[in-house]
Amino acid sequence: MPKQLFLKIFISFWLVTVAQMATIIAIPSMIASPEALDPQQRKHHKNITAYLAKAPKLKKAINKVKHKIRTPSSFVKTLEDRNGKLQNIYIIDKDNNAYNGKRLPKDIYGAIVNHEESPTQKMYKFKRWAIYGPYEFTNNDVDYQLYIRDFQHSERIRILRFLSDNPWIMFTIAVFISALFCSLLAWHLSRPIRSLDRSAKQLASGDLTARADNLALRYHDEIGQLAKSFNEMADFVESTISGQQRLLGDISHEIRTPLTRLKLACAIHRRQFGDNVELKRIEQETIVIDKMLNQLLDLSRSTIANQYPVEETDFAFFMEEIIDNASFEAHQANVNLKDNIQSALIIAVQWDSLASAVENILRNAIRYAEQEIIFSAYAKDNQLIIDISDDGCGVEDEHLDNLFTPFYRVSTSRDRQSGGIGLGLAIAQEAISRHHGIINAKNNANGGLTVTITLPLVQQ
Numbered sequence: 001m002p003k004q005l006f007l008k009i010f011i012s013f014w015l016v017t018v019a020q021m022a023t024i025i026a027i028p029s030m031i032a033s034p035e036a037l038d039p040q041q042r043k044h045h046k047n048i049t050a051y052l053a054k055a056p057k058l059k060k061a062i063n064k065v066k067h068k069i070r071t072p073s074s075f076v077k078t079l080e081d082r083n084g085k086l087q088n089i090y091i092i093d094k095d096n097n098a099y100n101g102k103r104l105p106k107d108i109y110g111a112i113v114n115h116e117e118s119p120t121q122k123m124y125k126f127k128r129w130a131i132y133g134p135y136e137f138t139n140n141d142v143d144y145q146l147y148i149r150d151f152q153h154s155e156r157i158r159i160l161r162f163l164s165d166n167p168w169i170m171f172t173i174a175v176f177i178s179a180l181f182c183s184l185l186a187w188h189l190s191r192p193i194r195s196l197d198r199s200a201k202q203l204a205s206g207d208l209t210a211r212a213d214n215l216a217l218r219y220h221d222e223i224g225q226l227a228k229s230f231n232e233m234a235d236f237v238e239s240t241i242s243g244q245q246r247l248l249g250d251i252s253h254e255i256r257t258p259l260t261r262l263k264l265a266c267a268i269h270r271r272q273f274g275d276n277v278e279l280k281r282i283e284q285e286t287i288v289i290d291k292m293l294n295q296l297l298d299l300s301r302s303t304i305a306n307q308y309p310v311e312e313t314d315f316a317f318f319m320e321e322i323i324d325n326a327s328f329e330a331h332q333a334n335v336n337l338k339d340n341i342q343s344a345l346i347i348a349v350q351w352d353s354l355a356s357a358v359e360n361i362l363r364n365a366i367r368y369a370e371q372e373i374i375f376s377a378y379a380k381d382n383q384l385i386i387d388i389s390d391d392g393c394g395v396e397d398e399h400l401d402n403l404f405t406p407f408y409r410v411s412t413s414r415d416r417q418s419g420g421i422g423l424g425l426a427i428a429q430e431a432i433s434r435h436h437g438i439i440n441a442k443n444n445a446n447g448g449l450t451v452t453i454t455l456p457l458v459q460q
């Protein structure tokens with residue numbers, strides 16, 4: 001397909017450049033243009049001059065000519081209402097006296113003076129109008145000069161004179177035109193991209209139904225093609241994960257059936273032949289497999305976000321039952337659990353998900369602690385900081401970054417017999433990520449492990 005987005009950007013910037021150049025070129029020429037008559041106006045003035053030269057009666061011809069000059073504009077009519085009739089032509093004799101013997105107005109007198117200083121000049125700009133002339137003619141062997149007031153160009157002259165005296169305004173106009181075109185282009189391009197960004201964030205947060213909306217799809221360029229590709233990708237991701245869920249469910253069902261039969265066979269064998277080491281080993285491995293299936297399904301379900309409602313609650317209230325259960329388990333393991341939770345820490349939680357994550361970490365700490373576990377929660381920079389520290393054997397530094405990887409186990413003290421199958425911390429990380437938080441682990445000064453969870457607080 002043609003690169004329409006490239007053409008849009010290229011043509012838009014090209015038009016902006018052309019508009020700026022045209023503005024820069026046109027405005028000075030517009031400012032200079034009133035000083036020279038256009039051909040039609042020059043012809044009109046020559047016809048008037050020729051008519052006056054041939055008129056047998058000059059006074060009568062002057063009255064006729066007055067009606068052939070362009071009609072005054074509205075603001076000139078207002079001046080006429082205030083100051084009486086405004087003349088549009090003036091006949092001057094060789095002594096610079098008015099033909100009708102009346103006193104010349106200041107603008108006509110100023111034009112006469114300017115002409116004496118610059119004989120080649122034929123146009124004189126004043127505040128409210130322009131004066132053209134002098135046009136020389138002879139009537140009845142008497143030499144005269146004709147000056148014509150041009151009321152039609154008055155407003156144009158005022159605006160152009162103002163622009164001429166203030167060049168920064170022309171620069172401002174050019175910048176404004178450029179900003180207008182560029183802002184429209186930026187809005188046109190960024191609007192569908194923002195829409196795609198929202199859809200991508202929804203998909204990344206776990207909403208597998210997120211798709212690019214019609215705003216992005218209706219663009220017939222690279223952005224529209226990107227939106228279609230995004231929807232195809234989202235369809236593939238959704239079908240893949242849904243297939244994975246069905247596969248895990250089927251595997252769980254299929255494996256649990258022979259596991260149940262195996263447990264039943266072990267029970268029958270014990271009843272018939274009594275207990276022995278091999279039978280105990282078979283039952284132990286059966287329990288491990290069953291536990292692995294349960295945790296694997298929990299991990300798979302935890303990767304699909306937004307399945308549970310989100311509610312705001314005080315963290316101390318949220319932890320009450322969890323701390324009670326953990327204290328009971330710690331007491332059975334001869335470990336002392338100390339908790340220090342700051343009050344008024346409001347968080348948004350998916351209750352069961354976050355509770356399972358914290359319980360997994362606490363159980364790990366109870367399993368490896370020697371004498372004491374410290375659970376603390378406090379606010380820092382609008383974040384909830386949770387520290388769970390034990391005084392156990394800790395973890396070698398090279399293993400810390402992999403603790404939250406599924407099925408990863410430390411090969412020393414945290415082996416399969418004591419440390420499970422390596423899915424508990426992975427499930428916890430999925431839950432923390434879904435709450436827009438961070439989880440990490442490090443060795444502490446007591447030789448044990450400290451797991452730190454950072455969650456956003458709800459702004460009150």
